[in-house]
Amino acid sequence: MINPVHLRTLVEVIRLGSFAAAAARLGYTASAVSQQMSALERDTGVTLFHRSARSIQPTEAAVVMTRHAAKVLTDIETLMAAASRAQDSTSQELRLGIFPSLATYVLPPILRNPAWKKLGIDLRVSVAEPAQTIQGLRTGGELDVALVYQVGQSGLAWPHTVDRQWIGDDDFRVVLPAAWGIGTDSKVAAPHLSDMPWIMHHPGTSDATVIERLFASCNLHPRVVAYSDDFHASLEMAAAGLGAALVPELALLHRPAGVVVLDVPEIRLARNVFALLLNEKRTAQVQLFVELLGETMHKLETARKD
Secondary structure, three states: OOOHHHHHHHHHHHHHOOHHHHHHHHOOOHHHHHHHHHHHHHHHOOOOEEEOOOOEEEOHHHHHHHHHHHHHHHHHHHHHHHHHHHHHHOOEEEEEEEOHHHHHHOHHHHHHOHHHHOOOEEEEEEEOOHHHHHHOOOOOOOOOEEEEEEEOOOOOOOOOOEEEEEEEEEEEEEEEEHHHOOOOOOOOOHHHHOOOEEEEOOOOOHHHHHHHHHHHHOOOOOEEEEEOOOHHHHHHHHHOOOOEEEEEHHHHHHOOOOEEEEOOOOOOOEEEEEEEEEHHHOOHHHHHHHHHHHHHHHHHHHHHHO
């Protein structure tokens, strides 16, 4: 699924002639624009730019894609305007299931966004973990849309009557107590973390199974001092010096003082975030809400990295 945010950025890069100029126009950093263009190249399988130490040159494919991107963005704006006009006559009730991290960090900025008020959605929210939320989508259930995540190939199953749309990825990061004296820029390999105390997911959960396999594959055999499925509790315990933890980036948006976020090359894992939509509920308003989710999640990720 191509992110409309990346298309908008592509249009500005081609129009203005550089990543830096597009970044200034859109309020990003040049590196964030470069990352977006790399992600767009991965998503489309097309080389969009010839890069050198001094310049970037768009390929012919980039120019063609820009023309199509401009039309897609115009269509999105048209849908937004249509949804705004629809609000004058009617609002659509949307019964939304959402997992805690997304409800804490992504949904509130959306509700404060002026674009939200134009959608004409009467929102009803249920915060729960994905397995419970998916149950609400089944025949006669209490939900219209479920926002869920999947770690690796963990065993989530949903009704065949729903459509799955990718929203974004929430990467896991290694978090250590700052009191241990290991700096953010330290070069640490996964096996070096084996002798350290760890805060882990409860055994038997789908997340725990995927993480245990990942750790074993890179020769990391943690000495467990605590089990916690609550990332905020894990962060606070790490800040207090109890142990290391593996925490997704959304939960790190408001991390406590006293923790160090570490990049460990062997540990690459993400929560893939999806919207599960009942086909009969997939109106223009709902589709625009899903696009707003992806855009907001991307902006939060960019702000955290900057």
